[in-house]
Amino acid sequence: MHHVTKNVEETQALAKKWLEKHKDQKIWLLKGDLGAGKTSFVKGIASHFKKDPKQVKSPTFSLIEDHGTWIHVDLYRLENPDPTLEEELNEYLEAGYSLFVEWPERMNLWEKHSHVEVQITHLGGDERELTLSLLP
Numbered sequence: 001m002h003h004v005t006k007n008v009e010e011t012q013a014l015a016k017k018w019l020e021k022h023k024d025q026k027i028w029l030l031k032g033d034l035g036a037g038k039t040s041f042v043k044g045i046a047s048h049f050k051k052d053p054k055q056v057k058s059p060t061f062s063l064i065e066d067h068g069t070w071i072h073v074d075l076y077r078l079e080n081p082d083p084t085l086e087e088e089l090n091e092y093l094e095a096g097y098s099l100f101v102e103w104p105e106r107m108n109l110w111e112k113h114s115h116v117e118v119q120i121t122h123l124g125g126d127e128r129e130l131t132l133s134l135l136p
Contacts, residue, residue, distance in 0.1 A: 001018070001131065001132040002129070002130070002131045002132075003129075003130050003131075004123070004127060004128070004129050004130075005127065005128045005130065006126060006127055007126040007127075008037075008040050008126060011037055011040050011041055011044060011128050011130070012040060012041070012043050012044030012047065012053065013044060014041075014044065014130060015041045015042070015043075015044030015045050015048075016044045016045065016047050016048045018116075018118075018132055019044075019045055019048045020048060022116055022132075022134070025098075025114065025115065025116045025134070026093060026096075026097070026098050026099060026113075026115075027093070027098075027099050027101070027110060027113050027114070027115035027116065028045075028098070028099065028100045028101065028115065028116045028118060029101050029104035029110055029115055029116065029117045029118065030042070030100065030101060030102045030104070030118050030120065031103075031104065031105070031117065031118065031119045031120065032119060032120035032121060032122070033121075033122065035122060036120040036121060036122045036128070037120045037122065037128045037130075038058075038102045038120055039056070039057070039058040039074075039102070041100075041118065041120060041130075042056055042058075042072050042100050042102075043056045045070070045100055046067070049067065049068070049069065049070055051067055051068075056072065058072075058074050058102065059072055059073065059074045060074050060076055060077060061077065063075065063077070063078070063085065064088070064089075069096070069097060069098065070097055070098040070099070070100065071092055071097055071098075071099055071100070072100050072102075073089070073099060073100065073101040073102065074101075074102040074103060075101065075102065075103040075104065075106040075107055076102065076103045076106075078103070078106045078107065081107065081108070082107075085107070086107065086109050089107075089109055090109070093113070114134075114135065114136055115134075115135055116132060116133070116134055116135070117132070117133045117134075117135055118130060118131070118132050118133075119131045119133075
């Protein structure tokens with residue numbers, strides 16, 4: 001699926017729509033450059049889970065932000081594979097959590113699981129191009 005959004009509100013609405021359409025998917029990998037809109041996408045996810053999007057912030061320093069039934073993960077600062085973090089993320093999955101992961105390419109955990117990949121490209125101004133792919 002491929003869409004262009006004109007502002008943050010459209011990006012967040014699209015995130016919620018895609019999650020509702022693919023609610024059985026537990027792993028969402030968010031790819032894009034710094035400032036592409038990955039955290040804005042997750043704020044849209046928050047509204048699906050009845051959480052105020054304003055409470056969502058990127059867990060750049062803590063790596064994981066636990067929101068009850070879902071977690072927001074930001075691996076930007078992860079320099080090397082971390083077996084402890086991988087084990088923790090597997091425990092979240094086993095407990096039924098959904099994972100929304102920024103900078104997923106910094107960890108190889110995803111190859112073992114079906115997941116959604118969302119590529120976000122900043123087109124200038126407030127416009128974003130978003131492409132969703134379902135991967136086995």
